[in-house]
Amino acid sequence: MEIAATSTVSVALQSRRLSLALSKKLGSFSSLSFGCFERKYCVGIGSSSVRVSAAASMDAVTAEKISPASFLDKRESGGVLHFVKYHGLGNDFILVDNRDSSEPKITQEQAAKLCDRNFGVGADGVIFAMPGVNGTDYSMRIFNSDGSEPEMCGNGVRCFARFISELQNLQGKHSFTIHTGAGLIVPEIQEDGQVKVDMGKPILKAQDVPTKLPGNKGEAVIQGELVVDGVSWNVTCVSMGNPHCITFGKKGGPKLKVDDLNLPEIGPKFENHEMFPARTNTEFVEVLSRSHLKMRVWERGAGATLACGTGACALVVAAVLEGRANRKCTVDLPGGPLEIEWKQEDNHIYMTGPAEAVFYGSALL
Numbered sequence: 001m002e003i004a005a006t007s008t009v010s011v012a013l014q015s016r017r018l019s020l021a022l023s024k025k026l027g028s029f030s031s032l033s034f035g036c037f038e039r040k041y042c043v044g045i046g047s048s049s050v051r052v053s054a055a056a057s058m059d060a061v062t063a064e065k066i067s068p069a070s071f072l073d074k075r076e077s078g079g080v081l082h083f084v085k086y087h088g089l090g091n092d093f094i095l096v097d098n099r100d101s102s103e104p105k106i107t108q109e110q111a112a113k114l115c116d117r118n119f120g121v122g123a124d125g126v127i128f129a130m131p132g133v134n135g136t137d138y139s140m141r142i143f144n145s146d147g148s149e150p151e152m153c154g155n156g157v158r159c160f161a162r163f164i165s166e167l168q169n170l171q172g173k174h175s176f177t178i179h180t181g182a183g184l185i186v187p188e189i190q191e192d193g194q195v196k197v198d199m200g201k202p203i204l205k206a207q208d209v210p211t212k213l214p215g216n217k218g219e220a221v222i223q224g225e226l227v228v229d230g231v232s233w234n235v236t237c238v239s240m241g242n243p244h245c246i247t248f249g250k251k252g253g254p255k256l257k258v259d260d261l262n263l264p265e266i267g268p269k270f271e272n273h274e275m276f277p278a279r280t281n282t283e284f285v286e287v288l289s290r291s292h293l294k295m296r297v298w299e300r301g302a303g304a305t306l307a308c309g310t311g312a313c314a315l316v317v318a319a320v321l322e323g324r325a326n327r328k329c330t331v332d333l334p335g336g337p338l339e340i341e342w343k344q345e346d347n348h349i350y351m352t353g354p355a356e357a358v359f360y361g362s363a364l365l
């Protein structure tokens with residue numbers, strides 16, 4: 001619905017009535033995009049020349065009929081990207097409906113700009129919902145906030161599942177098969193809205209993580225040694241399709257207190273360590289009990305994030321292999337908890353957690 005306005009825009013939410021009272025000429029501004037999502041109304045006004053005219057009022061009932069799909073279906077003129085912003089425990093992503101093409105709608109450079117928290121929308125990454133391949137329902141690609149492309153994203157795939165279900169107006173329990181850089185991933189939306197994801201099997205072979213550290217338990221690195229700035233750390237290396245270096249502390253050192261860590265100082269030294277040819281995500285872990293772990297993470301290509309789903313899966317594998325935890329754990333991340341289970345019977349890891357839409361809008365590229 002195009003709104004033609006010759007006046008200032010004031011948005012008043014009155015008892016479920018969203019009314020746009022337009023009262024005096026506006027110069028020029030860009031797409032006035034609005035929508036409502038789960039009672040959250042948002043109006044975004046950008047900054048390029050588009051005329052809007054006439055007063056319009058739209059009550060919340062009408063507003064509720066605006067589905068994300070209709071908003072996203074607005075024709076994308078050149079230079080504008082429609083998106084929906086989601087987060088999984090504060091690990092936040094720009095989600096793009098890319099189901100009409102197998103090529104991402106924006107470049108890695110554009111993604112990095114959009115992820116900038118001062119000069120862009122702000123996010124830990126951009127996620128594209130793309131057509132399926134080899135019979136899967138969809139494919140997912142992701143660009144980190146530095147523009148690099150990882151194989152997989154655990155919090156992101158929960159957001160992806162919720163995005164698809166909202167685009168298709170699905171209610172209740174639904175699961176999807178998604179092709180990713182980590183292979184087939186199957187998220188299932190639960191009745192309570194949480195998303196349970198079959199994250200597949202952990203990869204332990206050092207060369208497949210990948211790491212140049214020598215395997216010390218068969219071909220796996222379990223409580224191996226990584227020297228960072230002359231200090232020896234105990235590390236276990238696990239891939240969830242993307243590389244993870246997990247540490248419970250320094251060799252011979254005291255129990256790790258993750259809240260005491262200076263992540264911006266130590267994180268990049270692990271991320272860019274020469275022993276990780278594809279760089280690495282690093283999880284610093286504190287054992288609270290055999291079924292309760294606490295972590296902070298420095299992510300490859302995104303820095304310190306509030307949560308890392310693949311990292312939570314990888315650290316449970318490391319904790320089990322180091323004899324520190326059971327196969328079913330609650331992992332406390334700065335953004336909230338995830339339930340993780342590494343099942344003996346199928347060697348798959350299952351992650352359960354939330355995913356929430358925050359707003360949607362149009363970004364100028």
Ligand SMILES: N[C@H](CCC[C@H](N)C(=O)O)C(=O)O
Pocket residue numbers: 091144149150151152153154155156242243281299300301302305307308309310311
């Ligand atoms: N930065 C990660 C990708 C995102 C992973 C994380 N956000 C998750 O939830 O799994 C990497 O380069 O491997």
